[in-house]
Amino acid sequence: MYQLYLLWLFFLKFLDAQTDEYCVLLSCGDTPNTVCARALWNCGPDVAKCGADVKDLKFTPVQREFYVAVHNKLRAKVANGEETRGDGSGQPSASNMNALTFDEDLEHVAQCWTNNCEFNHDKCRKTTKYSYVGQNLAAFSTTAPFRSINITARVERMITSWYNEVGRYKTQKTFQSS
Numbered sequence: 020m021y022q023l024y025l026l027w028l029f030f031l032k033f034l035d036a037q038t039d040e041y042c043v044l045l046s047c048g049d050t051p052n053t054v055c056a057r058a059l060w061n062c063g064p065d066v067a068k069c070g071a072d073v074k075d076l077k078f079t080p081v082q083r084e085f086y087v088a089v090h091n092k093l094r095a096k097v098a099n100g101e102e103t104r105g106d107g108s109g110q111p112s113a114s115n116m117n118a119l120t121f122d123e124d125l126e127h128v129a130q131c132w133t134n135n136c137e138f139n140h141d142k143c144r145k146t147t148k149y150s151y152v153g154q155n156l157a158a159f160s161t162t163a164p165f166r167s168i169n170i171t172a173r174v175e176r177m178i179t180s181w182y183n184e185v186g187r188y189k190t191q192k193t194f195q196s197s
Contacts, residue, residue, distance in 0.1 A: 047143035062131035069136035
């Protein structure tokens, strides 16, 4: 029997918010915020879509710190102009690519959407602190017992996989960020 472990990572900063905030303050026009849209399930796994064997993964503080460090190490490679893959002569260096920090509110929104078991981007994931939030998706399935899986190593491979998309980056799309 397959067990599906869905991981969805957002890394930025922390701010806790109530579900009603998501519904009243954080909609995107006519599109409800993910947390509001999934409030009926209290953001837990949708067993009808996910199946009974889905696991809601909770990251430890040590895992969170490690995942942010992996992201920041890869981002620094681009920021320092050390990435040679991509359109033309590699990636341009960045003068203002700030290091990421972990945000538990974003983690909550991400886990809420992940528990919907739809492998695509949600339409409204903003928080009281962030009106625009980027998103990366990854999933894995296995027949191995949950206890035998090294989640930290799996997530690190997923982050590296996302980063390896840098080879498809087109330099003409470079933009300024404040």
